[in-house]
Amino acid sequence: MSDTAHTTSRRVDFRGGGFAPKQRRGMGILVFVLLILFAEWGTRSGFITNLTLPRPSDVAMTFVELWQSGMLYKHLAPSLSRLAVGATLGALVGVGVGVMIGLFSYVRAGLVPLVAALFPIPKIALLPLFVIWFGIDEGSKYALIAFGTFTPTVVATYAAVDNVDRGLIRMGQSFGLSWWSIVRKIVLPGAMPGILSGLRISLAIAIILLVAAEMLGAEYGIGAYILEAGSLYDLERLFAGVVILSVLGVCVSAVIAAIETRVLRWRV
């Protein structure tokens, strides 16, 4: 080995690349655009029949029609207000209960089994019950969305409170901070990353439940619009409705991302 060591020289192969996610701008949009272009080309050329998939340009035309006739607003406004009221209610109560579970052993012992019992119930199955309790109109929809948002928020919040660095809490105690100061200045900000990532999931569930609630009894709303289109096999309108939901989901996710970058500036 040492005899031939100097006779040939070769650069050492680099093998340390990959496995490190990097930010690639525009890729997400590119995938969307390619898929849509493919569908457009397929439906125009006859490769995909009109029964299988509506032509993207027709969906876009339907959307423009919907907008021009003012029906978009008529469907979107009640949906958005249901989502806002229900999700806010569920998230607020969920964060509150989650923090209480995180802080007090008695509350934890009492409520964790209850939350575990409520979590797997498909909330949509309870809609008839909510209709009886809260009335056939807005009340039952708010309750359904709030209830569906509540359980995942609780679980995410108390896990987040559990994960707050105990060393920081000991530090607060050793400096004689009051209990309330420790909760407000150490526990809550420390739990914020976990609470926000929990909200991403809860709000997606809220959108799903919004549509489900509207399908089961509403004159206006995205869910009602999709149900009507679906029962007429009007695929253009069905897809227009689905696109609205997707956009709604992307918007909610973007809002949370914006909150995260503002509130969690301190994160490494």
Add this chain to the structure above:
Amino acid sequence: MDLRLANVSHTYGETEVLRDINLDIPSGQIVCIVGPSGCGKSTLLRMLGGLEQPTSGEVLQLGTPLAGCLNPLTYVFQDFALLPWRSVRGNVALVLEDHGLDAAARARIIDDVLTRTKLTEFADALPKQLSGGMKQRVAIARALAVNPAVMLMDEPLSALDSQTRELLMDDLISLWTRQPFTAVYVTHNLAEAVRLGHKIVVLSRRPGQIREVVDLTTPLAERAYGDAALEAQQQHLWGLMREEAAAADAELIHV
């Protein structure tokens, strides 16, 4: 204000951690506690500050802290324990907020301690932007802000590299020289102990007992890096600890 440990013993379940510790911490001095790992020195420090209760014996405060002392027994932690969501200034402000001081008084104290620890220009930085040494200086500034009667320092330099450690030791010495404070300084690093300690308490391996108390009379300001007399002291301490450390290292851990 002095502190006294009187006949302190402590057990965790079956394990005896500390046995019959008697020790006085006189004001104006830095008392270093050294010992092999697992000898209960951190437990001792937590008892001194009231974060843990001894199984038997008492921890006593002798006399009352001076006026203007907001938190008599104040810790400096090994892992800094800074709130990552607060700036340097905010981290210092945190410990002043519960004491009913007005905004001007708080700002005065914060400016003063940041000047003393040479952090003024970093006042608005977040902890993630600071090096380990800087973080520990923020923690020291925070401890100074409450004007403690006794500083309880739990291996404050152990998370830092050796060059930073030297720099921070110099900082601590100059802080003490300008305004003597009382401190209990737990460490496993003998070089730190002989640089900073007026009194060095050597603990035996578990159960921790006091093996020897060494008094160092050289003024802190005159102890330099690599001083021959300090080397000799360090050799002496290492002689005391060597077997204990070896035996502690060879023990099985029963958890």
